[in-house]
Amino acid sequence: MKIQGFSFSAVAAGVRYKDRLDVAMIHSETPCVTAGVFTTSMVKAAPVVLDMERLQHLGQAQTILANSGCANACTGEEGMEAAKTTGRLAAERLGIDEGLVLLSSTGVIGEALNVEAFEKNMDELVGGLSPTKFDDVARAIMTTDTVPKTAERTLILDGKQVSLIGVAKGSGMIMPNMATMLAYICTDVVIDFAPLQEALRFANSRTFNRITVDGDTSTNDMVLIMANGCAGNTPVMTLDNPAGAAFVEALEDILKDLSLQVVRDGEGASKMITVRVESAGSEIEAEVLARTVANSALVKTAFFGEDANWGRILAALGRAGVLFDPNMVDIFFNDVQLARNGRAVGGQSEAGAAEVLKEKEILLTINMKRGVDFAEIYTCDFSLDYVKINADYRS
Incomplete structure (x- = not known):
């Protein structure tokens, strides 16, 4: 995966673990018009605060160090x-202004960044820049x-021809009110800052802002887009x-x-x-109704257990803070109707739904019979492995 004017690199610097790629760089030959959206959490990581300041001041960047x-x-x-120091190390090695370096981090909260790992590996990181290392x-x-x-x-x-390439990471702590944990888009379009920022906000509101894995918003969420204008x-x-x-x-x-890959x-x-x-x-x-259902632990565990427990869905709708008539609601798993006007359909619907629940991708449709508008939220089930992964995340 390549795009004109951009190069990429990654090294195993040992930020936390040995022998795995953990520091990455995205670099443009020239400064780019750059827009971003960031976590709305009151607890913001240092790189988020720094990037917000730099983009508000310049609306430009040339490098992302992650x-x-x-x-x-x-x-x-x-x-x-620490964030400023790592950005300064990259800027000095690249020969650019440090204000053109954006920082991005993910991992354990509350631990000091291993700046020494950046110092020892910056030459290799910059020296390894190549148009072919996006993966x-x-x-x-x-x-x-x-x-x-990607x-x-x-x-x-x-x-x-205008090209866009994108990369994202995210698996847990995913219910952004802007984005997923980290995502970067490189494009060669010629575009002004205002329409680029507007485009990102709109597109993000209908994609990353519509996904939820566990209802938690990260301290580090960001989506950045860099446009270098090479398309002409x-x-x-x-x-x-x-x-x-x-x-x-x-x-x-x-x-x-990218957002569906995260889910x-x-x-x-x-x-x-x-x-x-x-x-x-x-x-x-x-959207409020769909998000409430998508975040329900009882609904998500029922999907994992392949239990067509539509009552949990109706119960979740009831606490969404939206007025509606529960005696009008229809619920479908794919094309199998389980509830009509808030009551069980009965017959073979449970058996049909049980077959649907064996599938890897499922459409849950809820008809409110109140108007003409709709929204979709994308989520996943809760499994035993989710608990195991997050119970010992720091170890």
């Missing part, structure tokens, strides 16, 4: 200084992920024209691909579930 193994969160002034970046940012997550898209703008298209100055709309569509498509790789997950609430009073209402 690490796994340590979140550099809840580390106070020491953590902020190494994907592996270096993994924590409890079982597979790397995607690519192309589109034509004004007769020019007529500059995208607004999203209110065919070119702008086409770019947003491509960006939403690649973010949805499929949810910690210990055996099934991916799309919760679709339709015929709601508004899209916001539909």
